[in-house]
Amino acid sequence: VSDPVVTAARTAAADAPAVLGLWAAQPSGSTDLPGLAAMRALIAERAGGLPGSIEEVPLGDGPPALRISHRAGATRRVLLVGHYDTVHTDEHPGPPVGNPRPEVLTGPGVADMKGGILVLLAALAGLEACPDAARLGWEVLLTPDEELGAPASLGTLRAAARAADMALVFEPAAGDGDIVVARRGREVLELTVTGRAAHAGRNPWEGRSAVGALAELTLAAEALSSRDDGVWVNVGLVSGGGAVNVVPASARAIVDVRAPTADALDAIRTGLAEAAARLGARREVAGHVTRLMACPPMPRTPGALALARAYFEGADRLGLTVGAVEVGGVSDANHLAAEGIPVLDGLGVIGGGLHGPDEWVHLPSIAERAAAAALLLSGLAASACA
Numbered sequence: 001v002s003d004p005v006v007t008a009a010r011t012a013a014a015d016a017p018a019v020l021g022l023w024a025a026q027p028s029g030s031t032d033l034p035g036l037a038a039m040r041a042l043i044a045e046r047a048g049g050l051p052g053s054i055e056e057v058p059l060g061d062g063p064p065a066l067r068i069s070h071r072a073g074a075t076r077r078v079l080l081v082g083h084y085d086t087v088h089t090d091e092h093p094g095p096p097v098g099n100p101r102p103e104v105l106t107g108p109g110v111a112d113m114k115g116g117i118l119v120l121l122a123a124l125a126g127l128e129a130c131p132d133a134a135r136l137g138w139e140v141l142l143t144p145d146e147e148l149g150a151p152a153s154l155g156t157l158r159a160a161a162r163a164a165d166m167a168l169v170f171e172p173a174a175g176d177g178d179i180v181v182a183r184r185g186r187e188v189l190e191l192t193v194t195g196r197a198a199h200a201g202r203n204p205w206e207g208r209s210a211v212g213a214l215a216e217l218t219l220a221a222e223a224l225s226s227r228d229d230g231v232w233v234n235v236g237l238v239s240g241g242g243a244v245n246v247v248p249a250s251a252r253a254i255v256d257v258r259a260p261t262a263d264a265l266d267a268i269r270t271g272l273a274e275a276a277a278r279l280g281a282r283r284e285v286a287g288h289v290t291r292l293m294a295c296p297p298m299p300r301t302p303g304a305l306a307l308a309r310a311y312f313e314g315a316d317r318l319g320l321t322v323g324a325v326e327v328g329g330v331s332d333a334n335h336l337a338a339e340g341i342p343v344l345d346g347l348g349v350i351g352g353g354l355h356g357p358d359e360w361v362h363l364p365s366i367a368e369r370a371a372a373a374a375l376l377l378s379g380l381a382a383s384a385c386a
């Protein structure tokens with residue numbers, strides 16, 4: 001394909017493999033403040049080649065987000081989102097930075113998502129080579145806390161989504177290069193049971209075992225899962241009791257719930273509360289369900305599917321095979337979709353081993369995905385009203 005947009009995106013990505021090696025060598029775990037500051041400086045230096053203004057956006061007491069924006073007054077505005085933190089720490093290190101094969105780079109955050117940031121920046125360089133670029137305003141928001149669930153950047157992300165017509169997120173591709181059009185929502189629930197203690201050798205019949213009740217509640221929770229409906233209830237942690245010769249008076253479980261709709265998430269939480277109430281009445285214990293964390297679903301919408309079709313057109317021209325999938329993991333895309341705008345995710349690199357000791361990226365995918373995203377952006381510019 002000889003197209004100025006594709007050529008500009010590929011040119012901008014030409015040195016990305018070398019840059020990614022340097023970026024991966026710079027630790028930037030979500031709680032590593034000096035590391036995050038150094039990573040911001042590296043990204044700002046790289047982004048200096050783009051038009052637009054770059055600024056740090058304060059997020060309370062924590063590290064700032066990076067914002068690069070251009071043509072904020074354009075009729076059509078696209079938000080491009082990434083994160084510059086990683087899950088990796090001294091205790092949970094990623095792989096050493098290296099090339100096990102010439103086209104593969106390993107290292108902490110190479111796929112999730114330092115490689116994705118390089119895709120994003122090169123895609124914008126491609127857009128700027130398009131004669132219609134003047135019709136499309138863009139804002140890049142790179143956050144420091146995605147891997148923590150965006151506690152500090154949530155409000156900024158949602159405000160940016162409200163100011164945009166659509167959002168593109170550069171998390172790694174799913175599978176062999178699929179983009180993500182829907183993500184299930186997630187809730188973390190705490191189940192607590194309070195029973196009555198009694199001596200196991202003297203008056204055990206006067207006790208009410210919280211552990212026994214929680215065991216039943218655990219099975220009730222698992223039974224709410226439905227693979228066909230994309231609903232999964234995982235009891236990931238249980239604790240309870242104390243001394244072995246005492247009927248346990250307290251027990252607790254932490255449950256991870258995934259579901260494709262807000263209604264389905266509500267139904268699971270309500271179902272667990274009802275199960276806890278029934279159990280409480282029968283076993284004479286008190287059971288409670290508390291929501292510790294919630295992330296809304298990113299539903300499959302006509303707007304997101306239209307964006308996906310536009311992406312496929314560009315990918316087709318580049319000879320890339322790309323599908324669109326729904327996944328269970330959450331990302332910043334969930335929060336953006338909650339504002340009602342179309343969102344595409346998984347536009348970053350092809351790689352794997354995310355969050356683990358073998359994280360890797362397929363290096364040619366940086367330029368390929370940059371060119372595909374650049375074609376999407378130039379198409380959005382061309383179809384925007386002047």
Ligand SMILES: [Zn+2]
Pocket residue numbers: 083112113146171172331
């Ligand atoms: Zn990520």
